[in-house]
Amino acid sequence: MLNGYAGTVLRVYLADGRVEKTPLSRQMAEEFIGGRGFVAKTLFDELPPRVDPLGPENIFVMATGPLSGHFLPASGKTHFGCKSPASGGYGDSNMGGHFGPAFKYAGYDMLVLTGRAPSPSLLVIDDDRVEIRSAEGYWGMGSLSVEAKLKADLGGDFQILTIGPAGENGVVFACITHDFGRQAGRVGIGAVLGSKNLKAVAVRGTGDIPVGDARALYEEGKNAYRAVRAKPGFTGWTPEGTAGITDWINRVGAFPTKNFSTSYWEKHSDINGEAILRELKITDKGCYCCPTPCGKYGRARTGLGDVYVEGPEFETIALLGGNCMLGDIAEVAYANYVCDELGVDTISAGVVCSWAIECFEKGILDQATIGRELRFGDLKSVVYLLEQIACRRGIGDLLAQGVRTAAQKTGRGSASFAIQVKGLEWSGYECRNAPGMMLAYMTSDIGAHHARAWVLGHDLAGTAANVHELIASGGGGGKLPKSAPQGRAKYVVDSQHTRPLFDLLGICRLQYMELGFEPEHYERLFDKVTGRRMTWQELLAISEKVWQLTRGISAREIPGFGRAFDYPPERFMTEPVPDGPNAGHCVPREEVDILLDEYYTLRGWDKNGIPTAETLRRVGLDDVADTITDWACHAQESTGLK
Numbered sequence: 001m002l003n004g005y006a007g008t009v010l011r012v013y014l015a016d017g018r019v020e021k022t023p024l025s026r027q028m029a030e031e032f033i034g035g036r037g038f039v040a041k042t043l044f045d046e047l048p049p050r051v052d053p054l055g056p057e058n059i060f061v062m063a064t065g066p067l068s069g070h071f072l073p074a075s076g077k078t079h080f081g082c083k084s085p086a087s088g089g090y091g092d093s094n095m096g097g098h099f100g101p102a103f104k105y106a107g108y109d110m111l112v113l114t115g116r117a118p119s120p121s122l123l124v125i126d127d128d129r130v131e132i133r134s135a136e137g138y139w140g141m142g143s144l145s146v147e148a149k150l151k152a153d154l155g156g157d158f159q160i161l162t163i164g165p166a167g168e169n170g171v172v173f174a175c176i177t178h179d180f181g182r183q184a185g186r187v188g189i190g191a192v193l194g195s196k197n198l199k200a201v202a203v204r205g206t207g208d209i210p211v212g213d214a215r216a217l218y219e220e221g222k223n224a225y226r227a228v229r230a231k232p233g234f235t236g237w238t239p240e241g242t243a244g245i246t247d248w249i250n251r252v253g254a255f256p257t258k259n260f261s262t263s264y265w266e267k268h269s270d271i272n273g274e275a276i277l278r279e280l281k282i283t284d285k286g287c288y289c290c291p292t293p294c295g296k297y298g299r300a301r302t303g304l305g306d307v308y309v310e311g312p313e314f315e316t317i318a319l320l321g322g323n324c325m326l327g328d329i330a331e332v333a334y335a336n337y338v339c340d341e342l343g344v345d346t347i348s349a350g351v352v353c354s355w356a357i358e359c360f361e362k363g364i365l366d367q368a369t370i371g372r373e374l375r376f377g378d379l380k381s382v383v384y385l386l387e388q389i390a391c392r393r394g395i396g397d398l399l400a401q402g403v404r405t406a407a408q409k410t411g412r413g414s415a416s417f418a419i420q421v422k423g424l425e426w427s428g429y430e431c432r433n434a435p436g437m438m439l440a441y442m443t444s445d446i447g448a449h450h451a452r453a454w455v456l457g458h459d460l461a462g463t464a465a466n467v468h469e470l471i472a473s474g475g476g477g478g479k480l481p482k483s484a485p486q487g488r489a490k491y492v493v494d495s496q497h498t499r500p501l502f503d504l505l506g507i508c509r510l511q512y513m514e515l516g517f518e519p520e521h522y523e524r525l526f527d528k529v530t531g532r533r534m535t536w537q538e539l540l541a542i543s544e545k546v547w548q549l550t551r552g553i554s555a556r557e558i559p560g561f562g563r564a565f566d567y568p569p570e571r572f573m574t575e576p577v578p579d580g581p582n583a584g585h586c587v588p589r590e591e592v593d594i595l596l597d598e599y600y601t602l603r604g605w606d607k608n609g610i611p612t613a614e615t616l617r618r619v620g621l622d623d624v625a626d627t628i629t630d631w632a633c634h635a636q637e638s639t640g641l642k
């Protein structure tokens with residue numbers, strides 16, 4: 001018996017419908033903890049190298065962590081992984097809600113899907129019973145609509161993952177939706193589910209999970225809730241959730257605006273957290289056992305429709321709001337709803353739409369190609385593009401391949417303002433005066449994503465450890481001096497171990513990140529749940545091991561992988577910000593190289609950004625070290641870097 005774990009790995013071979021249940025190995029639990037760790041290890045061991053991400057050989061992995069599903073603060077996170085159709089390399093994404101706990105109560109820690117179902121299907125897991133059923137009557141429906149229909153058909157006590165038309169049609173930024181507004185948004189995980197002909201996964205679980213010390217865990221859990229609620233930020237952060245940071249991000253000149261052409265927008269206060277409370281919100285909405293429900297469920301009335309929607313949270317405000325210049329919170333929320341129903345990631349969708357609008361403005365894509373005029377600030381333009389993308393109609397077929405591929409195929413200089421790294425669209429922070437945060441995006445293992453490391457505070461304040469101190473102090477304001485690239489890598493590396501650790505444990509990081517809930521609590525909870533006493537530093541060491549492993553997987557999967565894949569878009573290196581607090585600033589290529597050199601050295605990677613065999617052995621990845629030389633040689637040959 002493995003305390004903290006359900007104890008079983010569920011494998012479903014979709015081509016012939018075989019179901020296999022195997023015990024979760026103690027070694028796996030001890031060496032990789034759970035969640036993201038299980039995903040990475042399984043992809044390394046079981047993914048056949050260099051397969052088509054949308055082919056049947058790609059595998060889809062879902063894993064919970066040891067803290068998932070216990071009555072502990074915010075313990076409802078679930079992790080997903082695959083070879084990413086966006087980047088072609090390692091991909092993972094996580095989601096809150098209630099699915100992971102239900103999956104554990106059904107008796108499983110991890111789900112591995114291989115092959116492709118011969119026809120559109122549903123996977124229904126009802127405790128021990130695992131069935132593949134026809135998706136007839138569900139295929140083609142929107143993500144939110146199909147969840148409602150499945151709840152009605154199967155029972156309200158099922159927890160359900162769905163994809164929308166975008167996932168069915170292989171849009172490389174298609175997401176998975178759950179609980180009418182929670183998404184595993186990034187890396188195209190929804191397209192991989194769609195490529196397997198799976199419209200939905202439904203689970204009902206009624207079992208329990210063994211723990212190391214139930215009585216002590218009960219006390220520790222109660223203490224944890226009290227401690228979270230006593231945090232000074234509790235009453236300040238929770239009401240607006242992530243949207244509460246909008247004004248501050250704009251004030252420090254980091255708000256993506258007009259396809260990242262600038263970083264400051266006067267209309268930010270019309271689309272911030274206060275605007276949500278004032279104009280949209282009906283109720284708070286939280287994940288399993290969450291004391292700080294950051295979701296805001298509300299109603300958006302626009303000229304195009306009147307909808308109920310969860311959100312928008314900060315990233316959606318930044319990418320559909322600032323970046324597409326939708327300056328009315330109801331319009332941002334409506335675009336959010338359209339993304340959710342079609343099943344696309346709001347971050348990538350915002351970047352792709354804003355790139356297309358800029359292409360139209362510059363005459364690179366004309367009206368005949370697009371099918372209509374496009375304008376920044378025009379909800380109709382955004383909704384039109386989203387629908388074309390999800391159905392792969394007309395211009396949507398190009399845009400559905402993500403902004404990197406769309407720009408490569410379009411040419412005419414459009415790659416310079418295709419804002420992505422490794423094929424993943426850049427999320428909600430403009431970084432031309434935030435070199436540490438830029439490095440975090442450049443080196444994020446899935447592509448340009450903020451959730452791996454958040455060091456904007458260090459960029460701006462040098463030493464402030466807590467973003468709330470910065471927000472309280474007003475941050476920026478006025479013209480900001482240029483930030484130097486030197487000395488940024490350490491913060492990025494540390495953050496890349498800390499934040500993803502929560503993805504191993506299966507618990508939300510926001511209580512730690514936003515409220516300062518202390519690591520000691522997590523050490524104690526881990527101890528009481530698993531019966532294993534590990535210090536925060538020991539847990540972080542496993543997080544580092546997983547980081548080295550995910551880099552290794554991308555080196556194996558992407559031909560020519562290495563340094564060239566870590567550069568930011570040309571716009572950030574050559575176009576100074578035109579206005580706002582960071583006017584005149586950019587991060588030239590020589591500064592980008594300083595950032596990368598310092599980072600690679602700290603990581604123990606070679607000059608091309610490939611982990612050395614010594615580094616891999618140091619973190620306990622001997623099996624990866626045994627094969628890394630072949631990948632590194634390949635990478636050097638392909639890029640011309642020696």
Ligand code: SF4
Pocket residue numbers: 074075076096097285286287288290291292293294295508509510511
């Ligand atoms: Fe979910 Fe937000 Fe609570 Fe985290 S803080 S568990 S994302 S509701």
